[in-house]
Amino acid sequence: MPYYYYYDYSYILMILPAVLFALWAQLRVKSTFHKYSEVRNARGLTGAETARAILDQNGLYSIRVEPVQGNLTDHYDPRAGVIRLSEAVYHSTSVAAVGVAAHESGHAVQHSVGYGPLKLRNTIIPITQLGSKLSFPLILAGLLFSYNPIILAGIVLFSVVVFFQLVTLPVEYNASSRAMQVLETNNMLYGDELTGARKVLSAAALTYVAATLSAIASLLRLLLIFGRRSNNN
Numbered sequence: 001m002p003y004y005y006y007y008d009y010s011y012i013l014m015i016l017p018a019v020l021f022a023l024w025a026q027l028r029v030k031s032t033f034h035k036y037s038e039v040r041n042a043r044g045l046t047g048a049e050t051a052r053a054i055l056d057q058n059g060l061y062s063i064r065v066e067p068v069q070g071n072l073t074d075h076y077d078p079r080a081g082v083i084r085l086s087e088a089v090y091h092s093t094s095v096a097a098v099g100v101a102a103h104e105s106g107h108a109v110q111h112s113v114g115y116g117p118l119k120l121r122n123t124i125i126p127i128t129q130l131g132s133k134l135s136f137p138l139i140l141a142g143l144l145f146s147y148n149p150i151i152l153a154g155i156v157l158f159s160v161v162v163f164f165q166l167v168t169l170p171v172e173y174n175a176s177s178r179a180m181q182v183l184e185t186n187n188m189l190y191g192d193e194l195t196g197a198r199k200v201l202s203a204a205a206l207t208y209v210a211a212t213l214s215a216i217a218s219l220l221r222l223l224l225i226f227g228r229r230s231n232n233n
Helices: 009-036 049-059 096-111 117-144 149-184 193-233
Strands: 062-068 074-079 082-086
Touching: 009 096, 009 149, 049 062, 049 082, 049 096, 049 149, 074 096, 074 149, 082 096, 096 117, 096 149, 096 193, 149 193
Parallel strands: 062 082
Antiparallel strands: 074 082
8 A cells, every 4th residue: 555645644734734824923923023122112111111000000019020031031920920021021112012011911900800711711720731741641652552542531631721722812812902902091102103012912912823723733633533543443
């Protein structure tokens, strides 16, 4: 029987497009951030000042704003009560820095008001971590020992990871929406500055879309492989 009969075309049809989209999304967010990191906002606000102003406006005085090393490592840590901004954002007065700082502040506001999707995401984090660690070892073990129940257990755990990615999308888009609203309402950015910040946040959101599509594609491929094995047994 010809070799190509055994070739797994599901990888080309499902995984490869998702990988290429993820690479494009990463390049886009880097290029967009770089472009608007060169544009200074008219008010001269730094990323740190932006985050602090938004937090204080929402009564979140106890949440700290700290610098963190790395590139695009900005995040909100609810357990420590701190927004960590990369050095390219914390001290910068660029449009990109203000947009990113406002986005991370949006996560803090979500947490304070009990935003539903964020609460759900935080609730499933433990099982998501378990799924990310054990899903593929279980699948490989099931394939090695030709035992379908173990494979299925691995797929179920991986499906939790996919669900986590799906829940993450509204969390990220809502944080960006909150950010743009407060930047415009409080006149932190004006005109083209708002457009630039929106482009930065939109590009960043694409990386989460890419991660979700990659996870979905992987799950579909696993289900396809499992279905083939079940039919052949």
